[in-house]
Amino acid sequence: MRAALVIARKDLRQRVRDRSAIILGLVAPVAIAALMSLAFNGADTFHFTLGLVDQDHGPVATALRQNLELPALRRIVTLKVLDSEAQAREEVRSQRVAAALVIPPGFSAAATSSASSALHTLSSVNNTIAADVSRSIASSFVAQINADRLSVATAIASGSPTSRAAVLAAAATDLRIPEQLVQRPLGAHPVKVVSYYAPAMAILFLFFTISFSSRSFFAERAQGLIERLRAAPVHPAEILLGKVLSVFVFGVASLGMVWLVTAAAFGADWGAPAAAGLVCASLVVATVCLTALVIGLARTQRQAEGIASAVVFILALVGGNFVFISTAPSVMRRLALFTPNGWALRAFTDLSTTGGGLHTVAVPVLAILAFSGVVGAAAVRLAYRAVTA
Amino acid sequence: MGTPAGFLRCDSVSKSFDGRVAVDAVSFEMGRGEVYGLLGPNGAGKTTTIKMVCGLIEPDGGAITVDGRSSRDLAARSLVGYVPQEVALYPDLTAAENLSFFCRLYGLRGRVADERVREALELTDLADRRDDRVDAFSGGMKRRLNIAAGLLHHPALLVLDEPTVGVDPQSRHAILERVGAFKRAGMAVLYTTHYMEEAERVCDRVGIVDHGKMIAEGTRRELVAQLGEKDTIDLSAVGNLEELAHTLRGVPGVEQAAVADGRIHLLTSDGRSVLPLLIEAAGRLQVEISSVDISEANLEAVFLHLTGTALRE
Numbered sequence: 293m294r295a296a297l298v299i300a301r302k303d304l305r306q307r308v309r310d311r312s313a314i315i316l317g318l319v320a321p322v323a324i325a326a327l328m329s330l331a332f333n334g335a336d337t338f339h340f341t342l343g344l345v346d347q348d349h350g351p352v353a354t355a356l357r358q359n360l361e362l363p364a365l366r367r368i369v370t371l372k373v374l375d376s377e378a379q380a381r382e383e384v385r386s387q388r389v390a391a392a393l394v395i396p397p398g399f400s401a402a403a404t405s406s407a408s409s410a411l412h413t414l415s416s417v418n419n420t421i422a423a424d425v426s427r428s429i430a431s432s433f434v435a436q437i438n439a440d441r442l443s444v445a446t447a448i449a450s451g452s453p454t455s456r457a458a459v460l461a462a463a464a465t466d467l468r469i470p471e472q473l474v475q476r477p478l479g480a481h482p483v484k485v486v487s488y489y490a491p492a493m494a495i496l497f498l499f500f501t502i503s504f505s506s507r508s509f510f511a512e513r514a515q516g517l518i519e520r521l522r523a524a525p526v527h528p529a530e531i532l533l534g535k536v537l538s539v540f541v542f543g544v545a546s547l548g549m550v551w552l553v554t555a556a557a558f559g560a561d562w563g564a565p566a567a568a569g570l571v572c573a574s575l576v577v578a579t580v581c582l583t584a585l586v587i588g589l590a591r592t593q594r595q596a597e598g599i600a601s602a603v604v605f606i607l608a609l610v611g612g613n614f615v616f617i618s619t620a621p622s623v624m625r626r627l628a629l630f631t632p633n634g635w636a637l638r639a640f641t642d643l644s645t646t647g648g649g650l651h652t653v654a655v656p657v658l659a660i661l662a663f664s665g666v667v668g669a670a671a672v673r674l675a676y677r678a679v680t681a
Numbered sequence: 682m683g684t685p686a687g688f689l690r691c692d693s694v695s696k697s698f699d700g701r702v703a704v705d706a707v708s709f710e711m712g713r714g715e716v717y718g719l720l721g722p723n724g725a726g727k728t729t730t731i732k733m734v735c736g737l738i739e740p741d742g743g744a745i746t747v748d749g750r751s752s753r754d755l756a757a758r759s760l761v762g763y764v765p766q767e768v769a770l771y772p773d774l775t776a777a778e779n780l781s782f783f784c785r786l787y788g789l790r791g792r793v794a795d796e797r798v799r800e801a802l803e804l805t806d807l808a809d810r811r812d813d814r815v816d817a818f819s820g821g822m823k824r825r826l827n828i829a830a831g832l833l834h835h836p837a838l839l840v841l842d843e844p845t846v847g848v849d850p851q852s853r854h855a856i857l858e859r860v861g862a863f864k865r866a867g868m869a870v871l872y873t874t875h876y877m878e879e880a881e882r883v884c885d886r887v888g889i890v891d892h893g894k895m896i897a898e899g900t901r902r903e904l905v906a907q908l909g910e911k912d913t914i915d916l917s918a919v920g921n922l923e924e925l926a927h928t929l930r931g932v933p934g935v936e937q938a939a940v941a942d943g944r945i946h947l948l949t950s951d952g953r954s955v956l957p958l959l960i961e962a963a964g965r966l967q968v969e970i971s972s973v974d975i976s977e978a979n980l981e982a983v984f985l986h987l988t989g990t991a992l993r994e
Contacts, residue, residue, distance in 0.1 A: 298785040306773055475817075516769035523735045523763035524786040525755040 295526040299534025302542065306508075307542055313504060317546035322553045325560070327512040330348070340422040341370045341428075343380045343392030343414070350400020356393075356411075368425065377414075384414050390422030391415040393430055403437050403486035473553050487561040490554035491640040492613040494547050495633045498579055499607060501546070503600035505539045506586040509678075510593035518679060528679045532672075535587075536580050536648040563643020567653045571639045574660040578632035581668035588674020607631050632660040688712050688869050689734065689838055694743035696729050703729040705893040706743065711886070713837065714779040714862060716870040718884030720980060722990075728766060731840050735763045747838060757905060759787060762836030766843045768823040769830075772816035773871070776807055776826055779815060780833060782793065787834035801829035806855065808850040821852030828856065838869045845879060857883050877981040889984055896987050904983045911936070912952030913982040914975050916945040916959065920968030928966060932958045939992030948985045 307313045344360065346353050360371050372389055373378045380392035394412040402409035413429045415423030444460045452460060512518050521531050523555060551568070554560035562568040582603060590596035610624070610635035617625055618641075628634030639656035642648060687710045696704040704726040711717040714850070720725045732738040734745055736752045750757040769777050777798055784794035802808045805825035815823060828844060845853045860883045863870050874880055880887050881901050888898040897904055918925065926938040926945050934955040937948040949955045951973040963970050978986075985991060 294788070295786055298782065302771070302774075302782045305778070306771065309773055419725060516765045516767045517771065518762065519732075519737055520769040520783075521786065523758060523761070523765075524783070525759040525788075526786055527755065562818055 293530070293533075295524070295530040296533035296537055299531060300537035303508075303538035304541055313542070316497055316500045316504065317542060318549045318553075319545070321493040321550045324497075325424055325486065325493040325550070325554050328485070328493065328557055337427070338421060339368055339370070340390035340425065341372055341388070341417065342422070342426055343372050343374045343389035344384050345377055345380045345394045346372045347377070347397045348395045348399040350398075352400035352403045352437065353395045356395060359395075359433060360429065365429070369429070372521060377412075380414050384416050387416065387418060390419040391426040393426060394473065403441070417476065427596045468573070475577060484559070484561060486554065486558045487644040488637070488641060489562035490550065490558065491562060492633075492637055494550035494554075495575060495611075495636055496604075496608050496613045497550075498543050498546055499577065499582075499604040499633070501539055501543055501579055502583045502586055502604060503597060505535070505583045506590060506596040506600050507593055509535060509587050509588065510596050513678075513681075514593065522680070528676060532584070532675055532679050533567075536584060539580050539583050540576055543579050544573065547572045547576065554627075559642040562640060563652075564649045567648070568640065568644055570650065570657055571636050571643075571653050571660070574657045575632055575636045575668040576662070578660050578664040578667070581671055582666045584671035584675040585667050587678050588671050588676075590678075610634065612637050629659070630663075632663045635659045635663075689717075689871065690744075690746045690750055691730070691734065692744045692746075694730065694733055694740045694745055696726075696733060696738060696741050702893050704733070704740075707888075707890065707893070708743075709888050709895060709898060711869055711871065713869050714864060714867045715886065716864050716884045718880040718887040719871070719873040719890055720875070720880040720884075720887050720984070721890035722875055724874075725890045726840055727875075727890055728840060729893075730890070731743045731763075731842055731871060731873055734838075735761055735840055737763075759834065760837045762831035762834065762839045764828050764831040764839070764841045766846060768820075768827045770823065770826060773814060775812050775814055776802060776818075777811040777972055779826065779828060783830045784833050789834060797833045797835075801832050804832065804859065805829040805836050821848045821855075824848045824852060824856065828859065832863075836868070838871065839863055840871045842873050843875070844872075845874070845876065875932045877979060877984070881980055887980060889980070889987065891984070891988050891990075893967055897983060901980060904980060908948070908982060908986055910950075910976045911978045911982065911986075912949050913985075914947040914949055914952050914955070914959070914973060916947070916963075916970055917943070917972040918945065918963060918968045918970045920963075921966065922968070925958055925963055925966050925968045928962050929959060934958070937985045937989055938990040939985055939989065946981065946985055946991045948982050967994055 342360065344357060346357065350665060356610065357371070359365070360369060372383070373391065374383060377394050378392060380389075384391045384392050392414040396409060396412065398407075399409045399411070401407070411434060413423065413426045415426060420451050447460050448454055459662055509518075518531065522528060551562050551572070554561060586596055586600045586603065588597050610627050610632035611617070612620065612624075613633055617628050617634065617637060620628075628638075635656040639653040642652050690710040691708055693706045693708050694704055695702070695706050707726070707730055709717065712768050712983065714800060719730060721727050722964075727959040729738065734741050734747070734752055736758050737756070739753060747757040747760050752758075752761075771782070774782070779824055780798040780801055784790075784797055789797055798811075799808070802811050807822060809830065810818065810822065815826065818826065824844065824908060828841070831839060844856050848856070848942060857879065860870055860872065864885075872884060874878075886898065888895050889904070897907070922940045922943070922945055928938050929935050929938045929945070929947060932955065934950045935947055936950065939946050947955075947959070956973065956975070960970060981991070
């Protein structure tokens with residue numbers, strides 16, 4: 293054990309001095325997590341400026357404008373009143389407004405008669421979400437008008453005098469469509485983009501340790517350093533343990549640093565510290581086992597690079613490090629559960645959305661450790677052979 | 682000179698790799714305070730032999746003991762200082778950090794380790810470079826530090842595998858001087874080389890190996906005496922040397938002729954009487970001789986006598 297600690301300490305000293313290791317272990321995951329958060333930020337807090345051209349100036353047009361200025365919509369839409377359709381087109385084209393709504397002349401009159409009229413939306417391919425939302429607002433308003441008209445028509449057909457049509461229409465306008473659809477997250481909090489991508493990127497770059505460590509092992513072997521270690525009164529198992537120990541410590545330090553930086557700088561929520569720490573530790577154990585497996589399978593530095601790259605990218609793609617796994621097809625979501633990172637991301641997502649603790653991560657941690665056990669059992673024998681070769 | 686007291690004992694050691702015999706029943710022993718050279722061409726089995734001595738490779742047959750312990754035992758390894766042929770140091774660590782690391786591997790710590798690092802650096806004239814990274818060192822300095830790393834735990838047996846390959850003459854001289862100092866300090870030194878001059882200069886006894894076999898063993902005097910009164914002739918020439926060597930083998934008085942390093946090495950019964958015949962043969966074959974060296978028989982001649990090939994062929 294003494295020799296293992298000596299070897300691990302030496303490896304860590306080399307790792308700390310190696311700028312590429314620091315970049316891979318800390319700078320890159322923080323930077324990419326920040327970039328992805330910026331890229332995806334706003335997906336859950338969408339807001340845009342809507343241009344409105346009122347060519348009608350009637351009561352229904354006024355009602356639509358008042359609707360658009362309701363407090364409920366203010367979080368999503370800022371209204372900008374425009375003078376003409378031409379001006380609206382120019383504003384949309386120059387992206388000063390994301391979309392525009394044109395109320396045509398006679399729109400109010402048509403609403404209280406049997407004539408038909410249509411609201412126009414102007415949108416740009418540069419802002420399809422704003423276009424969709426604008427259409428949705430317009431459709432909702434038109435649906436409300438049509439519902440009012442239907443209510444009045446039904447009342448008159450049922451015997452109400454046509455002289456009361458205006459009163460009935462006013463009453464119908466006061467009645468909003470009662471059934472509403474409200475989206476609520478399953479957990480206590482919706483998942484924040486940064487809370488997903490911070491651990492996702494930290495894990496991805498933790499996996500690069502597999503490539504880095506296995507390459508450095510074969511470089512040492514090619515330089516005769518492993519042989520020199522074996523010539524000392526050191527058991528080969530101690531050499532392997534030393535190598536593995538340095539991977540573990542570096543992995544924990546890397547994950548821990550990314551955790552601290554992303555939480556402090558970007559507000560990433562990794563969940564309860566004890567539970568998140570347990571997930572991190574189990575994930576590093578899996579990384580250590582994968583490193584040993586690559587060392588065991590490869591024969592040369594080049595082979596180690598190739599195998600490690602394949603392992604990292606397959607795990608990252610399948611486990612959901614690049615995309616929200618919850619939005620992936622069900623087969624991908626199932627496949628993710630065969631990867632340690634898939635389980636870890638599930639655990640981190642559960643922790644940040646439910647505010648749970650150790651019990652929340654028990655199953656993911658056990659799954660990661662089971663993965664590590666299977667990989668580790670195969671790896672130890674192979675890696676031992678690589679040390680003594 | 683030390684005597685073969687059996688501090689290191691190799692008894693009929695064999696090793697094969699994928700059916701190819703690398704070491705074939707090699708036996709020798711050596712005592713403390715002795716420098717024993719394994720002399721042979723590249724691929725003769727020297728490195729495989731010393732890797733078995735250091736416990737890095739398990740022999741297929743035979744036994745190796747260091748101070749009575751199997752070379753595979755960890756206890757035996759703490760008696761051995763291994764200096765591999767290639768420089769095996771961490772290039773991104775300083776000289777002192779490298780040595781300090783190897784100290785700790787051998788269980789040396791604190792002041793003792795610091796003292797050993799200082800001592801090893803002074804011994805190899807690298808004290809003023811202790812805090813420089815190894816990748817900034819010259820080839821000769823790396824070689825010296827490579828040796829220093831094998832000395833830290835004061836081994837009873839120092840194993841040097843071709844320590845002067847690729848070094849400048851000054852560093853080579855310094856290394857050979859150090860080997861003499863180790864011997865005087867009572868250390869047993871197992872030294873492999875394919876340089877006859879080195880073996881003659883530093884080794885008390887030499888084992889000549891070829892194709893995995895130990896073909897002769899003894900002091901330089903004992904080995905050369907096997908040849909009787911013979912001379913060696915080295916010819917430098919321009920032309921078809923192989924054809925000339927073939928022709929010279931049929932010249933009376935020429936016992937062996939081999940081409941190596943662009944020269945023809947001859948073992949003759951009497952160099953001075955054979956010389957005119959050689960020049961005549963060269964003239965016939967239109968080979969232009971540029972220099973001729975005649976000398977008394979040496980280890981190179983012994984190797985030529987035993988194998989029919991030159992040492993560096």
